[in-house]
Amino acid sequence: MYKVSSAQKQYNTYTLSDDSTGSQIEVVPERGGIVTSWLINEQEVFYLDAERFTHPDLSVRGGNPILFPLCGNLPNDTYNVDGTDYKIKQHGFARELPWTATAQSASDCASVIVELSSNEQTKLVYPFDFHLAFTYALRGNTLEVRQEYKNLSSTPMPFSSGFHPYFLCGNKSKIAVDIPSVGYQDNRTKENFAFDGKFNFEQDEIDSVFGKLSSRSTSVTDNDRKLKIAIDYDDFYTYLVFWTVKGKDFYCLEPWSATRNSLNTKEYLTVLEPNASCTAVMQITANFF
Template identity: 55%
Template sequence: MTFEVAINQQQYKTYTLSDSYAQSLIEVVPERGGIITKWRIQGQEIFYLDNERFTHPDLSVRGGVPILFPICGNLPDNTYTHGDRTYTLKQHGFAREMPWLVTNQSTNDCASITLVLTSNDETKAVYPFDFEVSFTYRLWGNSLVIHQNFQNNSSESMPFSVGFHPYFAAPDKTALQVQIPATEFYDQKTQSTQAFNGEFDYSRDEIDAAFKQLSGESASVKDTSRQLQLNLEWNNDYYNTVVFWTVKDKDFYCLEPWTAPRNALNTGDGLIALPPGDSLQTWVSMNITF
């Protein structure tokens, strides 16, 4: 059989989706924020993971593909107002910290797993909406596709944004050739707009660049030191922001598709407003070429 879904108990129950023909696999840990922790193709690790941080449930995961919902980025003072109430919501929201429920597995035409996060008293204390979010991770060949479904079970419109924060392994960032369909970005560190010519200064302590004026629906990063290229695509109907983030002397870069920039819950910029009873589907795709 080419496709397989296996389960093993490590610190957390871990689901391994594999394509033996392509020699590719991903590992998913539902109870740790529904995160994909590993992506390996032909023996090469595609993702970076800080294993030490991962073992501590009280620390945010630095690595793999954290899920950002119902916000991307942070809010000023971690607060927003809805109706006549002010709520506190931590950076990137709560989805990456909560356990997700596995509802389906398949090996028919790919290796896939579906995870669901449903609103509860804990989420409604910081985000007063009834929702059901389901993500399906699909692996085949050198491709990983994340299908997303959002269901608003509230009696009012539900504002949200969603995104991913994938950490890609990069031992030599000077070997990266970055292509993003934009000519400028907003530098979160200097609070200024900068022209973009495909290059970053990796000697800086931190790079936090938000590309909001996208002219296409794909981006790529070629790593000449590893002789591989990441190709990232997104559903242009909803995803409108790409963030490039990295930290000096760390062997990773993040290329993050977001449906709205930071603070959208306050500004409304790019925010999705899902009518009561409605659902919405979208997707993000990652592919590796050698």
């Protein structure tokens, strides 16, 4: 049985539930349209820095933040459109702005639609009119995020988009990573390395960018928490990023449509013609074993 409810906490929070599997997701539209929590039989899937979350002036560290209109950062936070330089912060502004919940359903799944449109504030750093509509749909132990990106400008609109899910983890030495790529670039050093499925979790930070993906699925098995996370994504996504910090009980496995600096390099950049739109789908499946 599917259910959708809402309650006023610090922010209005939507709860999507599937009673058949004991799966429950919380969505907070006002705080960047983010999923903050995912419980399966009372066990949490996502990490969330709860204290940081209470401060509206700080970006959320946890849950599943939305990256738009860029993934990663730019040199000097700067890119150029038609001869004019613009400055924009890492991962863009979608994760920081209030979204609006516009529809919900509990028919064939538990779902809520959240939407975001351009405004005068966004156009100071991104000179385009746009509309985004994301549908969060919970069915069993799978969260599907269906996305629509629409260009409302009179000129072509370039962007990249992605997600930055924080997964709660146990002993990282017991994590097994399956990423469909034979190599990665260390974002800190810009060095390239072959990938054999293993990371050195004794490093202070791991920030690895994987391209040339050979399949549309990736996974991490946490043998400490007995939790397997599988992420499936369509052809919109061209890169995966694995990021974690020593001493923190999370790791991030992030599907991106393009890598860092694509607003300048144009590599894998999505460009929508005026009044055109495109769609993308990403699914996360979580199973405790």
